[in-house]
Amino acid sequence: MLRYAIKRIGLAVVILFTVMLAMYAMVFLVPGDPASLALGPRATPELKALLRERMGLDQPVLSQIWHFFASAATGDLGYDVWSKRPVLDQILEFFPNTLILGALALGWALVAGVGLGCLAVVWRGRMIDRLLGILSVSLISVPAFVVAIYALLVFAVWLRWLPAIGAGTPGDLASQAKAVILPAFALGLGWVGYIARLVRASMLEVMGENHIRTARAFGLPESRIVLRYALRIAIIPTIAILAVGLGSVLSSAVFVETVFGRPGIGTLITGAVQKRNYPVVMGTVLCMTAFYLVIVTTADLLIARLDPRVRDVFRG
């Protein structure tokens, strides 16, 4: 297990490095000069040159890349000349908002999705199973921002139960918690259907396997068979997909964050790309990639923990 863990983490570091190199290449291929964009059409060449120098853009590309990695390794992600703040500060301010949103969204989707999936398996072929099938597909097909708008309308505008915009007062946990409920609901709803379908499909496959018949032949109760014998195997593909899904949740968080006027990494990165604000773009992408890799690696390690066969394949 330890060797497996070391290999997986080593692989993650290599991927992170490669992604950042590719990101650098892409940033320089996109047309548009940040200095002209920032200073407008009437800026003098001297002013532009000054700004370029302060952003480090006058250096050769290779030296810029080297400089970026060297300072990133010490925790310094550069300085944002627009907001006049270090990039890391901004990320640290915005990222927790998105992270809490994403984690809560996936968290409730996982609980509800696994529950509904198991329910459909226990009642397979019956009315409940069919209704859940229709419900799941409907949930998957509705975009998160549509759910967000209707949730806003019903719970914030009509019923006035929950706040409509913002992330709550900083430091006030109750108000922050209230502010995250609707966005998390909107963001996770589609995943409920997706996870329910996924769990149902893999559960049905597992329930047909011989070892389930063995467990039945020894008179184990059906609930125990479903939860201990089948779900442990059926959850494995779900964990793998969920880890990948977190990436997509973080990116679709942009829409939900926009609807609810919630500060987050999505709003930060879209603003930065529009302004060609390279240090912010690079810093944010680095953080997102690192975070994403942590999640995927954790999921892989978790799967190895759940399935002894995976460990052995890697041990070879």
Add this chain to the structure above:
Amino acid sequence: MTGPVLQIDGLTLDYAVPGGRLHALRNVSLSIKKGEVLGIAGESGCGKSTLAAAMIGLTGANARRVAGTIQIDGQDMEALTEDDRRRLRGRKIAMVFQDPMTAFNPVLTIGAQLTDFQHNIDGVSRAEKRARAEAMLSRVGLADPGLIMGRYPHELSGGMRQRAAIAAALLLQPEVLIADEPTTALDVTMEAQIIHLFRELRDDYDGAMVIVTHHLGVIAELCDRVAIMYAGEVVEEGPVDAIYHRARHPYTRALMACDPAMIVARTARLPTIGGALPDLRAPPPGCAFAPRCPLVTGRCRTDAPPDVQLTPGHRALCHEVRP
């Protein structure tokens, strides 16, 4: 203790299949006494595995019992609720499955599963169940049972897994032990070892054993009595010695003639039984074996054959046999 521990009377069972109902078991009657070993033999599709599944109440969702009863220890299974039937499994009746590769859950250790499999016994702590499982692993000839308890199924060889499966079935000393093709998935040396293990177990296990197999040699080695099945019916039943040396039903005789182990002389081609199994969605009105039978007469095609008692304990389902 003279009454049968397992008694099946007139069991008739259908499967819903595309194009109608498949009559998998037709009027099957068998009884097994304590300490007895019954073999059930027949070619693929004869219904022997369905019969084994019916004994433990695990026929699929598409199966329907049309008629007949199954009694375990005098208790009619149909009179019980599904939950009560479940409470009997493992304790009164247990099963060893064909394929040891897939019979265990791949993500739980052997020890965890053998402990769980003692679900239907009350008042025994988990530690005691573990100790009992470990003792049983040692009993079926596995060296270092403590180590095996912590192993996952894929870490054991096929023979070791089949031993563990047999240990699992014996954990609660059930009154009836069913082994469905217990050696079919194993190679020849493993098969010999497992047969040897069953022979040993026969001596100190006092319940009844049912061994379902298409391998006539396994039955000759292990069983007291044998039931030969064809197209969902028991066509002949009797002591092993009588069936192997004085078989009366034409199907049994043909089956024996096809067993390579029974052929002494060198032959260029092994004998086969001509023709194929009848379509069990619409079984013929007369004898199911009539289209393939060398002794066939007119009434075989129209009238159901009688159950003829040949000698005490030896019977055959045929128009052409006489006591």
